[in-house]
Amino acid sequence: MDESWDGSYDPGCQSDESYPFERQHIEPIYDSFVCPLTKQVMRDPVSLENGQTFEREAIEKWFKECRDSGRKLVCPLTQKELKSADLNPSIALRNTIEEWTARNEAVQLDMARKSLYVSSAEADILQSLKYVQHICQKSRMNKHVVRNAELIPMIVDMLKSKSRRVRCRALETLRIVVEEDADNKAILAEGDTVRTIVKFLSHEQSKEREEAVSLLYELSKSGSLCEKIGSINGVILMLVGMTSSKSEILSTVEKADKTLENLETCENNIRQMAESGRLQPLLNQILEGLPETKLSMASYLGELVLNNDFKVLVSRMVGSSLINIMRSGNMQSREAALKALNQISSFEVSAKVLIEAGILPPLVRDLFIVGANRLPMHLKEVAATILANVVNSGYDLDSIIVGPDHQTLVSEETVHNLLHLISNTGPAIECKLLQVLVGLTSYPSTVSNIVAAIKSSGAIVSLAQFIEAPQKDLRVASIKLLQNLSPYMGQELADALRGTVGQLGSLIQVISENIAITEEQAAAAGLLAELPERDLGLTRQMLDEGAFQAVIDGVVRIRLGETRGMRFLTPFLEGLVRVLARVTFALAEESDAIAFCREQNLAALFIELLQSNGLDNVQMVSAMALENLSQESKNLTRLPQLPTPGFCASIFPCLSKQPVITGLCRLHRGSCSLKETFCLLEGQAVDKLVALLDHTNEKVVEAALAAISTLLDDGVDIEQGVKVLCEAEGIRSILDVLIEKRTENLRRRAVWAVERLLRTDDIACEASGDQNVGTALVDAFQYADYRTRQIAERALKHVDKIPNFSGVFPNVA
Numbered sequence: 001m002d003e004s005w006d007g008s009y010d011p012g013c014q015s016d017e018s019y020p021f022e023r024q025h026i027e028p029i030y031d032s033f034v035c036p037l038t039k040q041v042m043r044d045p046v047s048l049e050n051g052q053t054f055e056r057e058a059i060e061k062w063f064k065e066c067r068d069s070g071r072k073l074v075c076p077l078t079q080k081e082l083k084s085a086d087l088n089p090s091i092a093l094r095n096t097i098e099e100w101t102a103r104n105e106a107v108q109l110d111m112a113r114k115s116l117y118v119s120s121a122e123a124d125i126l127q128s129l130k131y132v133q134h135i136c137q138k139s140r141m142n143k144h145v146v147r148n149a150e151l152i153p154m155i156v157d158m159l160k161s162k163s164r165r166v167r168c169r170a171l172e173t174l175r176i177v178v179e180e181d182a183d184n185k186a187i188l189a190e191g192d193t194v195r196t197i198v199k200f201l202s203h204e205q206s207k208e209r210e211e212a213v214s215l216l217y218e219l220s221k222s223g224s225l226c227e228k229i230g231s232i233n234g235v236i237l238m239l240v241g242m243t244s245s246k247s248e249i250l251s252t253v254e255k256a257d258k259t260l261e262n263l264e265t266c267e268n269n270i271r272q273m274a275e276s277g278r279l280q281p282l283l284n285q286i287l288e289g290l291p292e293t294k295l296s297m298a299s300y301l302g303e304l305v306l307n308n309d310f311k312v313l314v315s316r317m318v319g320s321s322l323i324n325i326m327r328s329g330n331m332q333s334r335e336a337a338l339k340a341l342n343q344i345s346s347f348e349v350s351a352k353v354l355i356e357a358g359i360l361p362p363l364v365r366d367l368f369i370v371g372a373n374r375l376p377m378h379l380k381e382v383a384a385t386i387l388a389n390v391v392n393s394g395y396d397l398d399s400i401i402v403g404p405d406h407q408t409l410v411s412e413e414t415v416h417n418l419l420h421l422i423s424n425t426g427p428a429i430e431c432k433l434l435q436v437l438v439g440l441t442s443y444p445s446t447v448s449n450i451v452a453a454i455k456s457s458g459a460i461v462s463l464a465q466f467i468e469a470p471q472k473d474l475r476v477a478s479i480k481l482l483q484n485l486s487p488y489m490g491q492e493l494a495d496a497l498r499g500t501v502g503q504l505g506s507l508i509q510v511i512s513e514n515i516a517i518t519e520e521q522a523a524a525a526g527l528l529a530e531l532p533e534r535d536l537g538l539t540r541q542m543l544d545e546g547a548f549q550a551v552i553d554g555v556v557r558i559r560l561g562e563t564r565g566m567r568f569l570t571p572f573l574e575g576l577v578r579v580l581a582r583v584t585f586a587l588a589e590e591s592d593a594i595a596f597c598r599e600q601n602l603a604a605l606f607i608e609l610l611q612s613n614g615l616d617n618v619q620m621v622s623a624m625a626l627e628n629l630s631q632e633s634k635n636l637t638r639l640p641q642l643p644t645p646g647f648c649a650s651i652f653p654c655l656s657k658q659p660v661i662t663g664l665c666r667l668h669r670g671s672c673s674l675k676e677t678f679c680l681l682e683g684q685a686v687d688k689l690v691a692l693l694d695h696t697n698e699k700v701v702e703a704a705l706a707a708i709s710t711l712l713d714d715g716v717d718i719e720q721g722v723k724v725l726c727e728a729e730g731i732r733s734i735l736d737v738l739i740e741k742r743t744e745n746l747r748r749r750a751v752w753a754v755e756r757l758l759r760t761d762d763i764a765c766e767a768s769g770d771q772n773v774g775t776a777l778v779d780a781f782q783y784a785d786y787r788t789r790q791i792a793e794r795a796l797k798h799v800d801k802i803p804n805f806s807g808v809f810p811n812v813a
Contacts (some may be wrong), residue, residue, distance in 0.1 A: 015233070033097050036077055037062065038738040041101070045094055046087040052077050053090055060087075067288050069364050105135060109149060116154040122163050129155065129169045134567060135322035143181045150178060164205060170210035171200065182572050185222050194219065194229055201238040206249065215241065220262035242277040252412045266306035267293065271300050279310055286318045289463070295336055298322065308347040314340075315337045319357045326363045334366075334375070338382045344741070345386045348397045351393035355400070356803060360409065363387050364402040368417050371523045377426065384432035391439035408478070410446045410514025415453035423462060425453060427471045434466065434477035441484035460489060467503045471521065479630070480524040486530035494531045494538050505545055511579075512550040512630035514557065517572045525551075525575025526600055536589055541752045543583070543592055550601055551580045574617045581621045584628035603629050607685045616697045623692065623703035626685060629678035630710035636677040637670035667711060675776045680711065681724055690730035698742045705749045712756035718800040722760045739772045741779070751780045754789045758798035768799035777801065 035055035042741050044056040052075055058074075063736075064084050066073050074083045086098065112128035115121075119418065122126075132151060135142040141652055146152065155177070158170035174197075178184045188194070200212035216235075219225050228237060242256035263269040264281045274282040286299040318340075325337035341359065345351045366375050366383045397409045407414050415437075422433045441447045454460060455648050463485075466478030486647060497504045510524040528547070541549060551560060554576050555680075557563050583602070586593040597603065606629070609622040642658045665672035667681050674683035687709075691703035708730065711721035734757065738750035754777070758764040767773045778801065780792040796802040 001282070010474075019451070030100075031051050031098065032093065041765055042094070042097060042324045043088040047090050048075055048088075048352060049082060049084055049086065050078060050080065053093065055410055056089075080166070105145075109110045109135065109151075110146065112475040113149065116151065118157060122161075122166060124157060125161070125163075125166050126169055129166075129173045131156065132790075133173050135174050140143075140180070140794075142177045143177060143184055146177055147181075147184050147187060147376070151182060155157075156188070156193050156196070164208065165762060166209050167200070168205075171197070171215050172209065175211070175215040178215075178218055181792075182222060183573065184349050185219055185225060188219065189225050194598070195232050198229075198235045198238075201235065201242070201521065206252070209242075210249065210252045210255075213252050213259065213751050214241075217255045217259040217262070220259045223265055226263050226269060229268045230266055230272060236269060236272040236278075236324065237262065237276040239351075240273060240278045243278075246796055248313070248690065251713050267296060270297070274300065274304055277811075279306075279314065283314065283317045285381050286321055295333055298325065298336040298340050299334075302336060303344050304343060306343060308349070311344045311347040311350040312353065314344045315353040315357075318352075319344070319354050319359075320611050323354070323357055323359050323362065331376075331647055335382075338366075338379055338386065339445060342382050342386050342389070345389035348393045350499065350667075351390045352395050355390050355393070355397075359390065360397075360400050360402045361385070363390075364414070366408070367421065377429070380425070381428045381432060384429050384436070384745055386436035388432045388439065391422070392438050392442070394443075396445065397440070404630045410440060410449035410453075412449070412456065412669045415440075415450055416457055419454070419457055419459045419462075423459075427469065427474050430466070431471065431474040431477050434463075434474070434481050436635070437476060438484060441481060447488065451485060455489065455492070456487065460494045461486070462493050464503055466495065468506045475510075476520045479520065479527055483523055483527040483530060488525060490532045491535070494535050496632045497531070498535075498538050498541055501707075504541060504547075506548055508542075508545055511554060511576065511614060517568045519561055519568055520563065522568040522572040522575060525554075525572050527575075529575045529578030531582075539582055539593065539710075540590060542579075543590075545598060548580060548596060549600075552602075552605070555580065555605070555609075557719060570615065572614075573615065576678045577618050577621045581606075581625040581628075584625045587628060587632045590636075594636070597629065597678065601675045603674050603680075603683055603685075607683055607688060610685070610688045610692065616695075619692060619695070620700045620703045623689065623700070623707045624779055626678075626680065626689070627703070627707040627710055630680050630707060631713070633672065633677045633679050633710075634668055634713075636729055637668040637672050638668040638677075638680070643651070667716050667724065669717055673775060686711070686728045686730065690728045690733055693730070693737055694732040698746055701737060702743070702746050702749060705734070705746070705753060707732070709749065709753050712753060718756060722757055725757070730765060733769065735770070735773055738776045738780075741776060747776075747780060747784060749783065751788050751792050751795065756796040757796070758795050768801075774799060774801055 035042045042055045045053050047053050103549050112131045115124035115128040199207045239256045270281045285293050321336045322340050333528050422430050440450050445569050469475050509526045513788050519746040529594045583593050606622040606625045612618040672679035689704045689708050695701050712718050734753050738754050741747050777792050
């Protein structure tokens with residue numbers, strides 16, 4: 001009996017930390033208080049017919065064991081058979097036991113209270129807290145006793161202890177004290193206690209975090225406390241982090257998740273969860289909440305900054321619901337839906353989900369509709385932004401019906417409406433609608449429809465005017481659109497730029513800015529590069545306005561590494577080189593172009609650019625420019641002036657002696673230089689061009705071969721040109737191009753060059769023994785175009801594959 005003073009407290013679970021309190025009581029334990037079966041103080045004493053008293057639960061278990069084993073019912077003390085299993089409550093004894101217990105617990109609780117100070121010994125504090133846990137678990141009534149004894153604030157003070165064990169025990173004790181007790185929860189929520197508990201969520205020790213989460217979970221069961229918990233800065237973010245943590249123990253993760261579920265009763269908490277990456281509660285409210293809640297959550301969704309994965313999740317879960325709100329809601333609801341759709345449509349995958357959910361018809365309707373139900377201008381801007389987002393998603397749009405008469409987004413009527421809207425709105429909407437057209441002109445399946453609609457509307461001039469807009473975004477969208485249109489409307493666009501004062505100059509000014517390379521600069525360079533290269537009038541105007549000088553400055557800065565902004569460097573450089581190359585197409589007609597190329601030593605720059613490894617377009621365009629320059633060399637070479645022979649020499653030629661002139665170009669038979677006559681031989685460009693014949697890009701090979709072919713052209717010393725190529729080890733490379741037959745254009749150029757090479761007997765003799773060369777020439781002779789077949793026939797004659805007297809093709813004047 002001495003081992004147990006309390007019938008409800010299991011000695012097997014007895015803690016060394018609470019035992020000293022259990023030994024302190026003001027009255028001894030009376031034998032009548034103790035159940036003979038359990039040896040513990042009874043809580044619900046009952047009497048048998050023979051007057052013996054037992055704990056109800058214990059005697060019922062005894063009777064059950066007797067029945068299960070087939071034995072007669074007997075009294076466990078007297079072992080005499082009982083006639084009845086009736087149990088009579090011993091009310092007086094129970095009341096006496098309860099009074100005795102209350103008196104003793106008051107003494108024990110007072111002892112515990114005296115140790116609940118931060119200055120007390122750690123062991124004493126731990127014992128006191130354990131005892132408080134014990135009595136609260138024993139009876140819910142004892143929780144009122146703890147509250148009335150004002151122990152809750154004292155336990156809270158233990159959270160400030162330097163001992164981790166004390167802090168953990170205090171958190172555990174508070175959880176037990178407030179379990180299923182609203183009054184105790186209310187007391188605990190007073191002041192900054194909840195904030196103190198939240199701080200433990202960030203502690204390194206997992207045990208403290210675990211106890212803090214368990215306590216918060218218990219507090220969150222009270223609806224009145226959910227708002228207070230959520231109002232503490234960082235608590236929801238930390239809880240959300242725990243639910244996705246792989247380092248937390250499973251029970252902590254589950255408690256954190258359940259705590260968040262409880263906190264969902266407060267709208268502000270749902271918003272914080274969405275901010276922290278837990279979107280499901282907010283989406284559930286949009287799907288299932290009351291109308292005012294749906295509106296509130298949709299509005300907040302439009303303000304969130306979501307990563308791409310969340311945009312896809314949101315579009316799949318509530319995209320259709322938001323589209324329905326946009327379609328049929330009042331203006332306030334439509335605004336909320338549009339802003340949310342704007343947020344989630346900015347990622348390609350989520351934009352495609354919205355397209356499949358049917359966003360395009362109501363979106364186009366909202367943009368074009370007039371009348372009482374029309375959108376205000378600021379919402380039309382949002383609608384235009386969404387349309388720009390979905391159009392630029394890469395979805396096949398030409399088959400989606402958006403109008404009542406089966407119009408699609410690329411129908412002429414729809415495009416005309418877009419153009420009309422662009423001309424009659426403010427800069428913000430104009431920018432977004434231009435971005436729509438940029439998207440529609442970026443895909444081969446839709447660009448032809450847009451080009452046809454713009455041509456039929458005559459809008460190219462008005463679109464070009466946006467190049468001078470003061471708003472940068474508007475300028476960029478305009479330039480990108482015109483760049484997309486230029487391959488199809490190059491001449492119309494060149495006419496518009498040439499005929500309007502300022503627009504060409506604005507483009508030149510954009511590419512001239514010495515700043516980090518921007519998207520606007522890359523687009524402007526790309527637009528100028530796409531304009532018809534043989535438009536002499538435009539080239540003259542660009543020369544007059546200093547465009548080519550600005551381009552050279554930009555290329556030089558890039559080559560010297562003086563520019564910033566690597567993202568747009570490649571398209572910007574490619575555009576600049578293409579713009580610069582157009583001046584070489586005007587050499588025959590424009591003396592100013594020749595003067596400019598000489599002054600800037602342009603041939604040297606293009607030779608340098610041939611070595612831009614990895615930039616195929618730069619190498620290709622540079623080779624094309626060198627071809628143009630080299631074609632002009634024979635016209636610019638200064639032939640030597642021979643002295644007039646004397647009288648005797650004129651009568652007796654044998655007496656005359658031809659003067660020896662040194663320093664002449666063996667190819668052009670005159671005075672040459674790279675800077676003045678653009679001679680490739682003088683510029684040591686041949687080796688670099690030959691190296692490009694082995695390039696993996698057929699267009700680079702074709703451009704290099706075209707430039708090399710100028711060394712074999714009429715008007716130059718072809719024999720010397722062949723020698724130059726021999727010295728550069730280019731003969732084999734040209735033959736390989738012919739043999740490989742990678743494209744029809746390459747074969748045409750290769751056949752022309754090989755025929756010129758085979759005019760040299762040594763090369764013809766060697767080539768005649770190469771079966772691959774013969775096969776390639778025969779193939780060209782049989783299957784190429786008419787002109788190439790003629791050249792192939794002559795080449796075959798050089799290697800004796802066709803007799804000289806055979807005339808397969810008639811002579812053509």
